[in-house]
Amino acid sequence: MKVTKHYALITGASMGLGKAAAESVAHRGYEVIGIARNMPEWEFPGSFYTCDLSNREESLSVFKTIKENYPVDCVFNNVGIVNPASVEELKWEDFMKTIELTVRTAVDAVQTFLPVMKEQHWGRIVNMSSIAANGIANRSSYSSSKAVMISLAKTWALELSKYNITVNAVAPGVIETPFFRKHNPEGSESEERYLKMIPGRKLGSPIHIGEAVAYLMSESAEYITGQTLFIDGGATIGGGTF
Template sequence: MKDQCVLITGATKGIGWALTQRLADQGCHVVGIARNTEDVDFPGYLHACDLSDAGRTEEVLREIREKYPVDAIVNNVGIVAPQPLGSIDLATLYRVLDLNVRAAVQVTQIFIESMKARRTGRIVNIVSRAIHGGQDRTAYSAAKSALVGCTNTWALELAEYGITVNAIAPGPIETELFRQNHPAGSDAEKASLGSIPMRRFGTPADVAAAAAFLLSDEAGYITGQVLGVDGGGSLGGRR
């Protein structure tokens, strides 16, 4: 992947940051988009943007398209906002769907024509184990399942151009976002850990390794797939 230009959303924290560092170490040119960019020693080109603002997102994406020949995209940014059925407010539902789905569509399609013209490209969407369902995860599960649908559709549309489109479905990963909803020592933490056969939480590096593979030349015949990185947490037969 040396000298490839990879665009990553949510690039300064958690999974996005781990992947940024890994790809930079491999010699990639990493273009990052993140809401928080202060005091970040970013090993590439970092653009500040709140992706929940569709208008500003369009402006930043056009700037990036003019500057960089984007070869690959990782749609990593997302939001959870847990609420149980019966207490789901529509504003939260729309916000979760918007940031997880609209942002990915908006980011991807602005670069897709140049990828098609070059007849090469990689797209990786970060979804979640929640595509199989999850407590208090109606909005998040729906949003990430929709992104799986996008993954499959894009894979079909883009295969003839040599562009692969895949998704990664992480289980519980030790990120700031995860810890907001699963504080150390909490019942939520215990329940989540108990759902993982490997009996440990994943790390951002675990997900970054999988994403780096799907972005590589070696994965050139893999498209339309969802790779679980979850310690077996999506398997049936758990106690």
């Protein structure tokens, strides 16, 4: 089946990196369907559904509705939470909430829309990971969930390549989102601590992530699968200091 138009689902699409991805993917001519707990406070470039993705029954219902209305063939599994805590203070219920929202939502989304991708013999899946997947202090639940997203991308890539479906992950470093700025004002000690991690001492922009996601969803990226793209200004190559 020849695909003439693509439909991209983005979870956690109301702000930050989800917003950037929605704008970049829409710019490529894809029809974008966003999901988040709250409506965005900006003009979303497509259709938008409000849903508490931590509630499985609710999210499955919305996924079903979207499937009935759009032949989704691209999925960006973006939603997630941090729940910071040291290992001594880590609560198991918080750990599982992080895994539940990040990983379970990704699995449910892929299982919902995979039949369309297989039928048309084309699809793109992108998982949101993080450089935290390599380990970061006081982020046991977050780093674990992001490591799982990388593992799933590799595993699904092996399973789905025969259907011309690619699966990859993006792993951002320190990105200058409104959330980051709220907790790390310009000139603050915390900002300086993050900048020391980056060889060029420059924060990333949400558009860097959005454009990477859009490319991995493109037809041009057909020979890239099972990979993790670290978008971190070189932080993970050891040029910065922690």
